Amino acid sequence: MRVLSPRSFLLCLIASAFxxxxxAALGGDVTSIQADQAHMRAQRRVIQNAAYTVHEMKSxxxxxxxxxxxxxxxxxxxxxxxxxxxxLQQMLGNYYxxxxxxxxxxxxxxxxxxxxxxLVIQSGGHMRALTGRAYVPAMVPAEVRLxxxx
Amino acid sequence: MKNIFRVLQFxxxxxxxxxxxxxxxxxxxxxxxxxxxxxxxxTGTQASNNSTQLVVDSGPLELNNAGFADEDVPFITVTVCVxxxxxxxxxxxxxxxxxxxxLRIVAPALTLSLPQQTxxxxxxxxCVQFGDLTYGWGPVATADIQIAxxxxxxxxxxxxxxxxxxxxxxxxxxxxGGQLFDIPSLGAKALIGVGVFRQxxxxxxxxxxxxxxxxxxxxxxxxxxxxxxTAQVQNPVWMFPTDNNGVVMTLPPVPDTGQISAxxxxxxxxGTQSNNGLGSAAVLPVDPNTGNFAxxxxxxxxxxxxxxxxxxxxxxxxxxxxxxxxLDSATLTNQFGVNIPDCPQxxxxxxxxxxxxxxxxQISVDVLGETASGTPSGSARTITFNVxxxxxxxxxxxxxxxxxxxxxxxxxxxxxxxxxxxxVFTAIEGQATPSxxxxxxxx
Numbered sequence: 237m238r239v240l241s242p243r244s245f246l247l248c249l250i251a252s253a254f255x256x257x258x259x260a261a262l263g264g265d266v267t268s269i270q271a272d273q274a275h276m277r278a279q280r281r282v283i284q285n286a287a288y289t290v291h292e293m294k295s296x297x298x299x300x301x302x303x304x305x306x307x308x309x310x311x312x313x314x315x316x317x318x319x320x321x322x323x324l325q326q327m328l329g330n331y332y333x334x335x336x337x338x339x340x341x342x343x344x345x346x347x348x349x350x351x352x353x354x355l356v357i358q359s360g361g362h363m364r365a366l367t368g369r370a371y372v373p374a375m376v377p378a379e380v381r382l383x384x385x386x
Numbered sequence: 387m388k389n390i391f392r393v394l395q396f397x398x399x400x401x402x403x404x405x406x407x408x409x410x411x412x413x414x415x416x417x418x419x420x421x422x423x424x425x426x427x428x429t430g431t432q433a434s435n436n437s438t439q440l441v442v443d444s445g446p447l448e449l450n451n452a453g454f455a456d457e458d459v460p461f462i463t464v465t466v467c468v469x470x471x472x473x474x475x476x477x478x479x480x481x482x483x484x485x486x487x488x489l490r491i492v493a494p495a496l497t498l499s500l501p502q503q504t505x506x507x508x509x510x511x512x513c514v515q516f517g518d519l520t521y522g523w524g525p526v527a528t529a530d531i532q533i534a535x536x537x538x539x540x541x542x543x544x545x546x547x548x549x550x551x552x553x554x555x556x557x558x559x560x561x562x563g564g565q566l567f568d569i570p571s572l573g574a575k576a577l578i579g580v581g582v583f584r585q586x587x588x589x590x591x592x593x594x595x596x597x598x599x600x601x602x603x604x605x606x607x608x609x610x611x612x613x614x615x616t617a618q619v620q621n622p623v624w625m626f627p628t629d630n631n632g633v634v635m636t637l638p639p640v641p642d643t644g645q646i647s648a649x650x651x652x653x654x655x656x657g658t659q660s661n662n663g664l665g666s667a668a669v670l671p672v673d674p675n676t677g678n679f680a681x682x683x684x685x686x687x688x689x690x691x692x693x694x695x696x697x698x699x700x701x702x703x704x705x706x707x708x709x710x711x712x713l714d715s716a717t718l719t720n721q722f723g724v725n726i727p728d729c730p731q732x733x734x735x736x737x738x739x740x741x742x743x744x745x746x747x748q749i750s751v752d753v754l755g756e757t758a759s760g761t762p763s764g765s766a767r768t769i770t771f772n773v774x775x776x777x778x779x780x781x782x783x784x785x786x787x788x789x790x791x792x793x794x795x796x797x798x799x800x801x802x803x804x805x806x807x808x809x810v811f812t813a814i815e816g817q818a819t820p821s822x823x824x825x826x827x828x829x
Contacts, residue, residue, distance in 0.1 A: 319596075323559045325559045340519065340562075344520075347795075359519050363486035367700055
C-alpha cells in the first residue's frame with residue numbers, strides 16, 4: 237500500500253471525483269476515503285460531531301456508506317445500509333484478510349457477527365435494506381459510543 | 387445448523403409427513419392449468435385454492451444426506467413450468483422468505499430447461515446479496531409458477547449457478563459468507579421471496595448500472611446494467627390473477643423446548659376469501675423504501691430515521707431469519723442491564739450467531755409503523771418473546787423453536803420463531819387490501 241501524505245479536513249469537504257488507486261479505508265488515513273468514494277462512484281458529504289467526523293457516501297445503487305474518522309484523521313469504523321453491500325475487500329483494506337479468515341463456519345439464516353483479534357464486523361438486514369458495520373475497537377476514540385457507529 | 391448424521395434417522399419420517407401434508411392441501415398438479423377448485427372457504431362462487439402446506443422441518447433430503455439440517459426454516463412445495471406449456475416440475479423444500487422478493491432456484495435442483503432472459507444477443511444475469519454475507523449469481527430466466535391453485539405466468543426468476551459465464555468481481559468481492567449455488571449451500575432447493583415489494587430491486591435498478599444487481603453478459607463477460615421494473619425478478623404473488631395482494635403465514639405454537647417439526651399454512655391474498663381475513667390483526671405500515679418498521683426497546687428507538695435523537699437501526703419481520711436477532715450482548719448488558727451472553731465460539735457447544743443465556747430471558751419490545759421518511763407512526767404494539775439457550779436447545783433433533791435469539795447490532799429482526807403460534811400478514815406495495823394498500827405487515 238502506498239501512503240498519501242495527510243491532507244487537511246478542508247480538502248475532504250470537497251466531494252472529489254478524482255480517482256485514486258486502491259487505498260485501505262478502515263484503519264487508514266482520512267484521505268483513503270477518496271479511494272472508497274471513487275470505487276463506489278459515490279457522492280459524499282461530511283458531518284462533524286464532537287468526538288469524530290462522519291464521511292457519508294451514497295452510491296449509484298443508493299447504498300449509503302459512512303466512514304467514521306477520529307480527530308487524528310484515522311478511519312476507525314465504517315457502516316453501510318442499502319440494497320447492496322459495499323465491496324468489503326475495498327472498505328476493510330488491510331483488515332480484509334483477517335476478516336476473510338474468520339468467515340462464518342456454518343450456514344447462517346440471519347445476521348452475522350464476526351470478531352477477530354483486531355476487528356468487529358456485523359452484517360444483517362434484508363433485500364433492499366442490507367445493513368452492517370465494521371470497526372477496529374482499539375482505534376475507537378474513548379468518547380465514542382460503539383452504538384453510534386451505524 | 388446441525389452438522390450431524392443422526393438427522394438421517396428421522397429425515398425419512400419427516401419427509402413422509404411432508405408428503406402426506408402436501409396431499410392434504412389438495413395436491414399440486416403437474417399442469418399449470420390444473421386448478422383445484424374449492425378451497426376451505428369455497429361457497430357459492432368458485433374460489434381458487436389459495437392455500438398450501440407450510441412446513442418447518444429438517445429441510446431437503448439432499449441437505450440431510452450431506453450431513454446438515456437447519457433450525458426454524460419454513461418450506462413449501464412449488465410447481466415450476468416452462469412458460470405456456472405443461473412441462474413442469476414440482477420442487478419441494480422451497481424456503482419461504484418474507485424478507486426478499488422473487489423465486490431463486492439452485493441449478494442442481496432444476497430439471498427443466500427454462501428460457502433465458504436476454505437483451506439483444508446478451509444474456510441477463512443477476513447478483514443477489516444476503517445479510518449473512520452470502521451472495522448468489524446466475525441467469526434470469528422465465529417460468530410459470532404454480533402454488534396450490536394460484537398460477538403466475540411468465541415470471542422472471544433467478545437460477546443460482548456456481549459458474550454462470552464469469553462471476554463478476556463486483557458481485558463476489560468481499561462476500562465472505564460464500565456463494566449460494568446448490569442445496570447444501572442454500573439449505574433449500576429454492577428460495578421464494580414473498581415480501582412487501584413487487585420486485586427484488588425496484589427503482590434502484592431502473593437507471594444507471596449499479597454493481598451488485600443486474601448484469602448483461604456479452605459472452606462470458608458480464609457487466610452491470612439497468613433493468614426495467616417488468617424485467618426484474620418478481621415477487622410471484624402479485625402476478626397471480628387473484629389473491630395477489632399479499633400472503634398469510636400461519637404456524638402452530640410449539641413447546642418452549644422445541645418440536646421436531648411444525649406444520650401450518652401459507653395462504654395467498656389478504657381479505658380476498660373467507661380464509662385470509664385480517665380479523666383483529668393490527669396493521670403495521672412499513673417504510674415503502676426499506677420494508678422496515680420501528681422498534682422501541684426500553685426507551686431506545688431502532689428505526690430507519692437518519693437524524694438526531696433516533697436510532698438509525700432497522701426492524702422487520704422476516705421468515706427467512708431463523709431466530710429473534712436483536713442488538714448484541716455488550717449493548718444489552720451495558721445499556722440495558724439485560725444479561726444475555728453469546729453462545730460459546732469454540733468447544734463442543736460452539737454456536738456462532740446465537741444467544742446462550744444461563745436462564746431463559748423474556749424480552750418485551752414495542753413496534754410501530756414507519757413512514758417513507760423513516761419516522762415512527764401510529765400506535766405501539768408490544769411483542770414479547772423468550773430467549774433460551776440455543777446451544778442446549780439445538781442438541782436435540784428438533785427443528786421448530788419459538789425461543790432462539792442472536793446478535794444483530796442496532797436492529798430487531800423478528801425471524802421464524804416469531805411466526806410460531808401466530809398468523810402473520812405481509813401486504814405487497816401498491817396492492818389494495820381491506821385495510822388499505824400495502825406495504826404493511828400485520829399480526
